[in-house]
Amino acid sequence: MLKNNEFIDKLRSSGLRPTKQRLKLCKVLFNRSTTFHFTINDLKKQISEKLNEKISLATIYNTVHAFKKKGYLKEISINSDKSYFDTNTKIHHHFFDNSTKELIDINDNQVEKIKINTSLPGKKITSVEVLVKVENK
């Protein structure tokens, strides 16, 4: 559990003013023991339900994008009408449950190293991620 002061420092150190709205979002996003996945709408709900407060939708979008840019959030490639974000910013693999539309992290040590024996001239690899789609048996 991080303290408010730590969030303030973190924001300042990345050139973001520690506003009330950003600190609230930090609390909802980072003040927990495990990482999680969310959509903008999920986040909006959590703010109104958990904190019983309201942040304008535009600010939520702004802040999520700012945090992504600073590397505090990661956007996940799932084909959908909406964007998914992840507080786990490391390169990692996912299950995507087609029955529940839920995204679940796969622990790195449970996937054997992936070897790609081909490359594209003039290009460098920035990530290699696996998406395992599952559904109810």
Add this chain to the structure above:
Amino acid sequence: MLKNNEFIDKLRSSGLRPTKQRLKLCKVLFNRSTTFHFTINDLKKQISEKLNEKISLATIYNTVHAFKKKGYLKEISINSDKSYFDTNTKIHHHFFDNSTKELIDINDNQVEKIKINTSLPGKKITSVEVLVKVENK
């Protein structure tokens, strides 16, 4: 190069009436030696540029979804504002070039078998696909 008659049979055999519009789309989508990736907008452009004809946007959406449902097209999970489709319907891996936003197939024999040493209770795996993100060196 498939003949028009072959498309007619293919459509009929999957319960789709071989309309002028569907046959035109078959020509643009399947009358080539290699598979490819496209967005709805790409497809719309190709119809007007290659065939010099016009199919309503609604029909393009309808048809792409019908073809996907019949297994002639695959939708690809790339985070974006728009959907990507693939005429290669097999489970396969991709490069995604962040510099050009291009999606490129990876040949299956160039990726060593992926081993996932974990599972979700009550769920079965339907696909395991790798996304390799690249960018200019």
Add this chain to the structure above:
DNA sequence: AATATAGTTTATAATAATTCTAAAGAAGAA
């Protein structure tokens, strides 16, 4: 061949996620 039926196409409207705009407000520097 004419008719009936169900499937298809189309223009257009509706929806939904996201981004833009521009004015008001707040933070930090001077």
Add this chain to the structure above:
DNA sequence: TTCTTCTTTAGAATTATTATAAACTATATT
């Protein structure tokens, strides 16, 4: 405190996609 720059906000605009409902067409039936 004052100034400047950054941030928030409501609401409008944009964009991809889906829904609607009327006109059209493929095909089965007479």
